[in-house]
Amino acid sequence: MSVLIYVNHQNGKIKKSTFETALYARKVAEMLQTDEVIALSLGQVSDEALTLLGNYGVTKVLSDNQALFDHFDAGVHTKALASAVEQTGATAIIISQNSNGKAIAPRLSMRLKAGLVSGAIELPIVNGNTFTVKKSVFSGKAFANYSILTPIKIIALNPNSYPVVKGQGLAAVEQFNSGITASDVKIKVKEIKSLSDSVPLPEAELVVSAGRGMKGPENWGMIEELAQALGAATACSRPVADVHWRPHHEHVGQTGITIRPNLYIAIGISGAIQHLAGVNNSKVIVVINKDPEAPFFKAADYGIVGDAFEIIPKLTQAVKAFKAQNN
Numbered sequence: 001m002s003v004l005i006y007v008n009h010q011n012g013k014i015k016k017s018t019f020e021t022a023l024y025a026r027k028v029a030e031m032l033q034t035d036e037v038i039a040l041s042l043g044q045v046s047d048e049a050l051t052l053l054g055n056y057g058v059t060k061v062l063s064d065n066q067a068l069f070d071h072f073d074a075g076v077h078t079k080a081l082a083s084a085v086e087q088t089g090a091t092a093i094i095i096s097q098n099s100n101g102k103a104i105a106p107r108l109s110m111r112l113k114a115g116l117v118s119g120a121i122e123l124p125i126v127n128g129n130t131f132t133v134k135k136s137v138f139s140g141k142a143f144a145n146y147s148i149l150t151p152i153k154i155i156a157l158n159p160n161s162y163p164v165v166k167g168q169g170l171a172a173v174e175q176f177n178s179g180i181t182a183s184d185v186k187i188k189v190k191e192i193k194s195l196s197d198s199v200p201l202p203e204a205e206l207v208v209s210a211g212r213g214m215k216g217p218e219n220w221g222m223i224e225e226l227a228q229a230l231g232a233a234t235a236c237s238r239p240v241a242d243v244h245w246r247p248h249h250e251h252v253g254q255t256g257i258t259i260r261p262n263l264y265i266a267i268g269i270s271g272a273i274q275h276l277a278g279v280n281n282s283k284v285i286v287v288i289n290k291d292p293e294a295p296f297f298k299a300a301d302y303g304i305v306g307d308a309f310e311i312i313p314k315l316t317q318a319v320k321a322f323k324a325q326n327n
């Protein structure tokens with residue numbers, strides 16, 4: 001019996017979501033009274049980086065570093081993961097509910113005829129052969145507990161749901177033959193355009209977001225400056241993206257990206273239910289709005305009633321001063 005995780009990496013660098021799933025998997029392994037937490041790495045990551053997954057509770061890493069895996073093809077990654085499950089006899093598989101995970105987990109569930117809970121927010125309760133897993137439902141308005149009864153169980157863990165604490169230990173790295181060949185690859189990536197110098201929104205721990213209250217795209221300089229001072233990603237409400245003040249990949253909410261940062265600062269955003277659906281699981285919400293009746297204040301941990309155009313420059317200045325003093 002073992003617990004298997006899928007390694008998320010980019011340009012050879014292992015992502016934080018992997019550390020979250022590794023630590024979560026370590027706890028699940030303890031509940032199952034096994035010591036084995038195995039990680040599957042597909043694509044090019046150095047053995048040295050993989051060994052360090054031992055700092056997060058992984059005992060063994062299976063690595064298939066063929067260049068075939070470098071461009072994400074959900075079908076191919078699912079097939080390789082299924083092969084790893086077969087070869088290891090893993091009974092619990094933990095995957096991050098990020099963009100790759102959302103594509104892989106349901107496919108894997110079908111392939112292995114395994115029960116899946118996607119968007120888990122806590123450790124499961126393990127009772128004999130049953131896992132009961134909590135997730136938030138109805139756009140974060142309620143919680144539901146799902147029981148997985150199948151012999152193999154898959155949990156897709158919401159990003160930023162499980163704390164990352166680095167420990168000690170080194171994982172053994174073994175070459176793994178997933179059996180994938182060029183004929184399995186169905187997707188050809190022609191070009192990748194990456195946004196430089198910005199924190200990817202789905203992974204960001206701090207997010208500065210703004211809405212129609214900013215009046216126009218020419219006023220976003222102050223939002224970017226605040227985000228930069230904090231080391232945060234930028235986001236926006238949907239109408240802002242719809243009128244092209246900001247790119248669509250920044251739009252959060254029911255029809256946009258769902259995020260769960262440690263800090264969400266909402267500036268000039270009313271707090272409509274469709275917006276809240278994507279952000280109300282943030283750990284701390286700060287709302288800045290000139291209307292004291294703005295609905296967002298009901299969801300806020302801290303609220304500032306006032307004109308964003310006066311408050312933001314002062315806030316940015318204060319953040320910079322604080323950082324200068326504490327560095």
Ligand SMILES: Cc1cc2nc3c(=O)[nH]c(=O)nc-3n(C[C@H](O)[C@H](O)[C@H](O)COP(=O)(O)OP(=O)(O)OC[C@H]3O[C@@H](n4cnc5c(N)ncnc54)[C@H](O)[C@@H]3O)c2cc1C
Nearest residue numbers: 211212213237238253254255256268269270274275290308
């Ligand atoms: C099916 C459907 C799906 C949707 N999905 C989404 C979604 O995913 N994400 C999303 O965001 N929306 C979504 N919407 C739209 C949503 O209902 C709201 O219309 C939208 O969130 C409002 O955006 P806003 O708060 O930026 O703008 P507004 O509602 O115009 O609010 C602007 C706010 O700025 C404040 N303000 C104005 N000037 C200042 C100032 N100088 N300083 C400080 N505050 C100021 C105002 O008091 C006001 O509260 C969806 C709607 C539908 C019908």
